[in-house]
Amino acid sequence: MSDPAPLAVALQGVTMTYRTNGHAVHALAGIDLTLRQGEFVCLAGPSGSGKSTLLHLIGSLDQPTSGTIRVGEQEISGLSRQESALFRRRATGFVFQTFNLIPVLSGFENVEYVLLLQGVETSERRQRVMAMLAAVGLAELADRRVTELSGGQQQRVAVARALVGNPPLVLADEPTGNLDSTNGESIIRLLRRLNEERGTTVLYSSHDPRIIAWADRVLSLQDGRITEDRQQTGHP
Ligand SMILES: Nc1ncnc2c1ncn2[C@@H]1O[C@H](COP(=O)(O)OP(=O)(O)O)[C@@H](O)[C@H]1O
Numbered sequence: 592m593s594d595p596a597p598l599a600v601a602l603q604g605v606t607m608t609y610r611t612n613g614h615a616v617h618a619l620a621g622i623d624l625t626l627r628q629g630e631f632v633c634l635a636g637p638s639g640s641g642k643s644t645l646l647h648l649i650g651s652l653d654q655p656t657s658g659t660i661r662v663g664e665q666e667i668s669g670l671s672r673q674e675s676a677l678f679r680r681r682a683t684g685f686v687f688q689t690f691n692l693i694p695v696l697s698g699f700e701n702v703e704y705v706l707l708l709q710g711v712e713t714s715e716r717r718q719r720v721m722a723m724l725a726a727v728g729l730a731e732l733a734d735r736r737v738t739e740l741s742g743g744q745q746q747r748v749a750v751a752r753a754l755v756g757n758p759p760l761v762l763a764d765e766p767t768g769n770l771d772s773t774n775g776e777s778i779i780r781l782l783r784r785l786n787e788e789r790g791t792t793v794l795y796s797s798h799d800p801r802i803i804a805w806a807d808r809v810l811s812l813q814d815g816r817i818t819e820d821r822q823q824t825g826h827p
């Protein structure tokens with residue numbers, strides 16, 4: 592047998608408690624989890640089970656109440672705001688359920704923004720953005736303002752933005768949640784293809800059985816705990 596792939600993500604004893612108006616919500620109640628490089632993993636669980644919280648913590652968009660989180664070689668649980676921002680830019684692509692695109696910009700400009708932050712020079716930027724938009728089937732609509740695109744097209748821009756920097760880890764929070772089944776399937780196919788072609792580690796959340804079916808490994812989350820961790824074969 593070959594050696595297992597290196598660790599992409601490692602969480603130990605991660606808890607997250609939100610405090611609002613004097614009362615506490617225990618969103619994550621002790622998560623231990625490792626993902627290896629190149630895995631394609633679905634985080635499944637009902638609404639309120641903690642999926643978004645867990646993805647936000649791994650993406651360093653938020654800090655855990657306790658426990659440690661490592662992504663690649665980096666311990667991220669104790670980073671300052673500025674260090675977190677640098678880490679996000681370098682190491683992760685995040686696809687939000689509600690797209691989070693910049694409305695006044697075109698699809699091209701939304702995707703280009705990532706490479707601007709990374710200091711990639713103009714001609715390489717243009718070439719990489721167009722290649723990525725072509726990969727998601729949006730080359731023709733590159734210059735259209737994102738508010739003039741359909742939901743499925745906007746989500747494809749959001750996926751292109753998450754992937755254009757070639758991050759080793761992609762986190763996608765219900766990336767098909769706001770889409771009809773045809774558009775949803777094209778998004779999950781695209782993530783799967785990038786995983787297979789580039790070896791990108793992908794962790795996505797969903798509660799749709801048709802979308803969960805694409806994963807090699809399914810983590811079930813219930814009340815902030817992982818209640819099942821199973822492998823599955825034969826994705827569509
Ligand atoms: N910013 C927040 N402030 C207070 N409670 C929150 C916040 N975000 C999530 N929660 C609560 O934490 C729990 C888990 O939420 P979430 O991670 O969004 O679950 P999911 O994505 O699976 O629907 C829920 O009870 C939710 O109400």
Ligand SMILES: [Mg+2]
Pocket residue numbers: 642643644764
């Ligand atoms: Mg959520």
